[in-house]
Amino acid sequence: MDTESESPVCCGSGCTNCILDQENRKRKIPSNFDGPNVLSTGHYHQFRCTHIEPVTNSTYLMRFQFVASEETTQEVKLLIPPGSHLMLRVERNWRNTPRPVNELFSKWCVETSRADAHQARVHRQVRPTIEKYDKTERDLYFSRPYTPIVVNQTERSFDVLIKFETGGEMSQYLLTSNVGDVQEWKGVYTGFCWTRNLFSHLIGFVQGVGLAPVYSIMKSILQDEEDYTRLCLCSCFSDISGIILRDDLYSMTKFWNFESKIYLSRESCTCDDESRRTCSCLSSRKKYNEQIFNHRLESIDVENLLQKFAPNSFQVLICGTEAFVAFIETCISKLNVSNWYKF
Numbered sequence: 001m002d003t004e005s006e007s008p009v010c011c012g013s014g015c016t017n018c019i020l021d022q023e024n025r026k027r028k029i030p031s032n033f034d035g036p037n038v039l040s041t042g043h044y045h046q047f048r049c050t051h052i053e054p055v056t057n058s059t060y061l062m063r064f065q066f067v068a069s070e071e072t073t074q075e076v077k078l079l080i081p082p083g084s085h086l087m088l089r090v091e092r093n094w095r096n097t098p099r100p101v102n103e104l105f106s107k108w109c110v111e112t113s114r115a116d117a118h119q120a121r122v123h124r125q126v127r128p129t130i131e132k133y134d135k136t137e138r139d140l141y142f143s144r145p146y147t148p149i150v151v152n153q154t155e156r157s158f159d160v161l162i163k164f165e166t167g168g169e170m171s172q173y174l175l176t177s178n179v180g181d182v183q184e185w186k187g188v189y190t191g192f193c194w195t196r197n198l199f200s201h202l203i204g205f206v207q208g209v210g211l212a213p214v215y216s217i218m219k220s221i222l223q224d225e226e227d228y229t230r231l232c233l234c235s236c237f238s239d240i241s242g243i244i245l246r247d248d249l250y251s252m253t254k255f256w257n258f259e260s261k262i263y264l265s266r267e268s269c270t271c272d273d274e275s276r277r278t279c280s281c282l283s284s285r286k287k288y289n290e291q292i293f294n295h296r297l298e299s300i301d302v303e304n305l306l307q308k309f310a311p312n313s314f315q316v317l318i319c320g321t322e323a324f325v326a327f328i329e330t331c332i333s334k335l336n337v338s339n340w341y342k343f
């Protein structure tokens with residue numbers, strides 16, 4: 001992929017970069033995000049990391065601000081439609097320069113190396129290297145997509161939630177990143193575009209960091225005073241400490257049209273009886289009216305929720321691992337739901 005040319009050319013090897021670029025060119029940016037945009041040229045642009053904050057043990061919020069050149073006027077904004085993503089690229093040879101792990105992430109590193117050592121003992125084998133990307137001579141970079149959850153158009157900054165993956169190449173690189181570092185981002189890659197009041201209900205089923213696109217879409221609907229869509233976000237995490245944006249989700253429930261349901265697959269329960277799905281183990285750890293369940297989201301939960309709505313009055317958004325998406329797809333196909341979108 002020639003990333004510096006005016007119009008990106010496909011390298012023909014089917015790498016992630018090229019496929020996303022081609023798909024992106026077929027899609028339209030919603031009209032309210034049409035305008036002078038720092039990201040509109042199809043090039044990579046420099047953004048400085050201005051903030052890093054832990055969200056859970058493995059997920060961090062990182063803020064990036066556009067590095068303006070002398071020619072960039074104030075009218076040029078950062079326009080990223082909710083639910084769309086950007087591409088972060090890093091030089092393949094980044095390890096050639098010494099980059100110590102940022103202290104902020106050292107807790108994650110210690111915990112993961114313990115888990116890795118345990119895995120190695122269990123499997124007694126070295127993990128194979130994943131060779132996923134184009135390796136032509138010109139491909140000096142590797143890249144990964146990330147989904148902004150908050151965009152400040154005038155400050156020209158965006159926030160992303162980054163979940164570190166053990167052994168992941170970008171994760172390894174980002175563990176060495178600091179506030180002040182400059183990274184290269186490209187976009188905007190749009191997929192789902194919401195139309196105001198298109199359905200009376202919008203239901204999200206998300207897992208882990210898959211919360212990002214659906215959260216930003218729902219947040220933008222809540223900020224639109226003329227959008228009366230009722231929103232329900234069902235989020236799945238492993239345990240209470242792994243809930244992403246818990247305070248944010250709770251404060252969104254103050255809106256008349258937003259409901260949050262959180263399902264925890266591995267939160268311990270001391271009741272140890274048949275009625276576990278309705279036990280009160282979590283009561284003391286929940287906020288007033290906070291809907292958190294210490295059981296995984298099951299098909300009965302999906303059915304009970306969706307059967308409340310009239311057919312074709314709602315749309316479903318899904319984002320998570322392949323297994324999670326497949327599970328939700330199975331549930332909704334049994335209910336003959338036709339209006340749905342997976343990220």
Ligand SMILES: Cc1cc2nc3c(=O)[nH]c(=O)nc-3n(C[C@H](O)[C@H](O)[C@H](O)COP(=O)(O)OP(=O)(O)OC[C@H]3O[C@@H](n4cnc5c(N)ncnc54)[C@H](O)[C@@H]3O)c2cc1C
Pocket residue numbers: 085127128129130144145146147148160161162163164165166167168169170171172209212343
């Ligand atoms: C449209 C889109 C939007 C996304 N948005 C976000 C977002 O907002 N936030 C976010 O955190 N992520 C997001 N992702 C995922 C993100 O792009 C990366 O895939 C993720 O950060 C992992 O990248 P990595 O380079 O660290 O891992 P990779 O190197 O790509 O590895 C992927 C997986 O393989 C495993 N692995 C790596 N090496 C080995 C090995 N040798 N043996 C066995 N297993 C191995 C890793 O543990 C990891 O689980 C998005 C993905 C898509 C497609």
